[in-house]
Amino acid sequence: MTTSIFFHPSLILIFGALLLPFIRGPFRQPYLMIVPIITFINVVYLGFSPGIYGEVSFLDWQLIFGRVDSLSNVFAFIMALMAVIGTLYGLHVKDEWQHIAAWFYVAGSLGAIYSGDYLSLFLFWEMMAFASTFLVWFNRDDADAPAAGFRYLLVHTFGGLLLLMGFVLRYQATGSIAFELLDYENSRLYTWLIMSGLMLNAAVVPLHSWLPDAYSKATITGSVFMCAFTTKTAIYTLARACAGFDILIYLGVAMALYGIIYAIIENDIRRLLGWEIISQVGYMVAGVGIGTALAINGTAAHAFAHILYKGLLFMGAGAIIHATGKSKFTELGGLYKKMPLTMLFMLIGGFSVSAFPFFSGFVSKSIIIAASYQEHLLVIGFLLTMVSAGTFLVAGLRLPYLLFFSENRCDESTFEKATDPPWNMLLAMIAAGLLCFVIGSYLPFLYSMLPYQDIAYYAPYDSYHLSETLQILAFTGLGFMLFKNRIGARASINLDLDWFYRRSGKIFLWLAENPIQWFDTLWGKAYRVVGLYSLMTTARFWAWFDWHGIDGLLDGSARGVRSFGRRLSQIMQRGNIQMTICYTVSFVAVIMIAFIWL
Amino acid sequence: MIKIIDYILERRKQASSVLVVFIIGIFFWSLSVDTTHAHTWAEKHIPGFWSLFGIVSCIVLIFVARWFSSAGISRGEDYYDN
Numbered sequence: 013m014t015t016s017i018f019f020h021p022s023l024i025l026i027f028g029a030l031l032l033p034f035i036r037g038p039f040r041q042p043y044l045m046i047v048p049i050i051t052f053i054n055v056v057y058l059g060f061s062p063g064i065y066g067e068v069s070f071l072d073w074q075l076i077f078g079r080v081d082s083l084s085n086v087f088a089f090i091m092a093l094m095a096v097i098g099t100l101y102g103l104h105v106k107d108e109w110q111h112i113a114a115w116f117y118v119a120g121s122l123g124a125i126y127s128g129d130y131l132s133l134f135l136f137w138e139m140m141a142f143a144s145t146f147l148v149w150f151n152r153d154d155a156d157a158p159a160a161g162f163r164y165l166l167v168h169t170f171g172g173l174l175l176l177m178g179f180v181l182r183y184q185a186t187g188s189i190a191f192e193l194l195d196y197e198n199s200r201l202y203t204w205l206i207m208s209g210l211m212l213n214a215a216v217v218p219l220h221s222w223l224p225d226a227y228s229k230a231t232i233t234g235s236v237f238m239c240a241f242t243t244k245t246a247i248y249t250l251a252r253a254c255a256g257f258d259i260l261i262y263l264g265v266a267m268a269l270y271g272i273i274y275a276i277i278e279n280d281i282r283r284l285l286g287w288e289i290i291s292q293v294g295y296m297v298a299g300v301g302i303g304t305a306l307a308i309n310g311t312a313a314h315a316f317a318h319i320l321y322k323g324l325l326f327m328g329a330g331a332i333i334h335a336t337g338k339s340k341f342t343e344l345g346g347l348y349k350k351m352p353l354t355m356l357f358m359l360i361g362g363f364s365v366s367a368f369p370f371f372s373g374f375v376s377k378s379i380i381i382a383a384s385y386q387e388h389l390l391v392i393g394f395l396l397t398m399v400s401a402g403t404f405l406v407a408g409l410r411l412p413y414l415l416f417f418s419e420n421r422c423d424e425s426t427f428e429k430a431t432d433p434p435w436n437m438l439l440a441m442i443a444a445g446l447l448c449f450v451i452g453s454y455l456p457f458l459y460s461m462l463p464y465q466d467i468a469y470y471a472p473y474d475s476y477h478l479s480e481t482l483q484i485l486a487f488t489g490l491g492f493m494l495f496k497n498r499i500g501a502r503a504s505i506n507l508d509l510d511w512f513y514r515r516s517g518k519i520f521l522w523l524a525e526n527p528i529q530w531f532d533t534l535w536g537k538a539y540r541v542v543g544l545y546s547l548m549t550t551a552r553f554w555a556w557f558d559w560h561g562i563d564g565l566l567d568g569s570a571r572g573v574r575s576f577g578r579r580l581s582q583i584m585q586r587g588n589i590q591m592t593i594c595y596t597v598s599f600v601a602v603i604m605i606a607f608i609w610l
Numbered sequence: 611m612i613k614i615i616d617y618i619l620e621r622r623k624q625a626s627s628v629l630v631v632f633i634i635g636i637f638f639w640s641l642s643v644d645t646t647h648a649h650t651w652a653e654k655h656i657p658g659f660w661s662l663f664g665i666v667s668c669i670v671l672i673f674v675a676r677w678f679s680s681a682g683i684s685r686g687e688d689y690y691d692n
Binding site for chain 2: 272273274276277279348349352356385390393394397398401402405417475476479480482483484485486487488489490491492493495498499502503504505506507508514
């Protein structure tokens with residue numbers, strides 16, 4: 013099958029990132045643009061020649077790094093396009109490490125999309141998790157960012173381990189590491205483990221709390237990247253492995269509702285957008301659960317449209333935070349006077365997510381809802397339509413109202429500082445905004461890329477669908493006019509399931525500091541008084557004997573081991589928790605691999 | 611653009627009435643749309659079904675969210691700092 017030339021797009025980004033520190037001065041900005049553009053061209057080129065590439069034999073396994081087919085193509089296309097737009101948005105950022113982390117993150121996403129086996133998928137999966145954690149850690153403007161980064165990393169390490177356990181068990185049972193559709197009828201423990209591992213990255217309720225937490229703490233450009241890649245790569249993998257799993261329909265609807273309810277009461281711009289990602293990804297998860305050709309087309313189309321409009325909304329939010337340094341509705345408001353262009357693009361993003369006719373959400377979201385009706389899942393269809401009203405309420409009305417049109421809640425210096433962002437950020441917003449409009453108005457652009465081409469040309473612009481959408485939008489607008497003060501800005505946070513791990517850590521710490529510490533001190537005292545003296549005397553004798561008697565015989569090997577151990581501990585145990593986590597995860601991975609190999 | 615928004619915001623009442631007229635217009639237009647291909651009985655037989663659905667959804671979501679927030683999950687912003 014391997015006929016044409018294959019060069020993995022991820023490698024371009026990885027090499028590009030490794031070379032970046034050496035490209036300085038006037039060459040930096042052109043270089044930053046060229047690398048993602050070449051990656052994008054490579055992805056488009058691969059799209060024309062589907063097939064299986066990059067097969068590598070490793071131990072007993074056949075790794076596949078390049079499975080290029082209609083499903084991987086559409087996801088890789090939008091990811092590579094978003095990498096170009098995201099890098100353009102962050103072009104002014106001087107800190108090269110942020111660009112390096114972002115590119116490694118995109119490389120992980122593209123690698124996961126093209127991989128045809130679980131082992132290479134896992135490699136890229138972890139690359140995404142680690143690289144994106146740095147996008148949170150690099151945010152030096154928020155004192156809570158390091159802690160949020162650790163929470164994000166720990167949750168994703170847990171998800172990665174679920175996936176690892178799943179595919180190792182599956183390998184033991186079936187002897188295959190091929191990354192393909194799982195058997196739902198004969199599901200085993202490994203089926204559920206793999207699904208849970210993938211679901212965690214898709215932020216499926218109840219494995220979702222990491223998303224608003226991390227996305228609201230990341231750097232401004234970091235959150236633009238993060239909003240696109242993790243969840244949508246996970247949607248791709250779910251569509252690959254778990255299409256037609258009924259349970260995903262219900263989980264998807266649950267997350268669509270749960271996300272929108274939290275978004276209605278949220279006070280932080282990026283947390284609100286994060287909740288709305290959960291809600292929108294809910295449509296995609298439900299689409300994967302329905303699993304028919306129409307539903308998978310809808311899922312791919314909605315992921316495509318979603319990456320652009322959500323990227324646009326995060327870019328707008330980033331522009332506001334960049335200019336004012338504030339991210340809470342209670343500290344913003346009335347900004348249309350100072351940031352009219354940002355307002356315009358956030359409105360375009362809001363119209364797109366709310367499924368206004370001629371904007372992207374209209375032509376993508378409706379495919380999933382139509383697929384649910386086609387399968388006679390009427391309640392699911394109605395609930396998803398209800399969330400669609402909620403989406404307009406949140407992103408089309410509440411968000412722009414609280415930021416731009418409501419009374420000015422900024423303090424004087426914040427309002428003074430507020431201004432539209434620099435040219436590169438604006439250009440990225442123009443590109444994303446235009447694409448939202450093109451997708452919604454020129455149907456072949458998106459529909460010609462969908463996985464099932466024989467039914468790809470869905471017709472969203474019939475008069476019944478138009479009247480349905482316009483009525484819902486209009487009457488949601490009326491509802492907002494009547495009740496907008498009930499969902500205004502309030503300085504509060506809303507507890508979510510992350511409470512359990514954020515608080516249980518504190519409870520554990522208290523236990524460790526109080527009863528456990530007390531017992532340890534008592535035990536230590538007793539031990540010193542009773543046992544230590546006699547033990548030390550004996551030990552000294554044996555140490556002397558060992559050193560001079562036995563070690564002399566063994567040609568100084570004990571000394572050798574000791575000095576080696578000291579050096580090893582100097583390298584390995586630096587007290588740096590990131591490194592320790594990395595070693596531990598690698599160690600577990602090696603043991604697991606050894607376990608299945610032997 | 612700023613001037614247009616200023617102009618509209620100075621005339622909030624008139625702007626709201628224009629919107630309401632627009633909303634009513636959409637409602638009446640929807641009555642003329644063919645519903646024979648709709649999926650459910652309700653869509654076919656209740657005039658302006660989606661208008662009703664839109665406003666009920668909006669109000670239900672607002673009040674469920676308000677209730678949910680006041681049912682005990684709402685906390686001060688420094689909750690996790692202590």
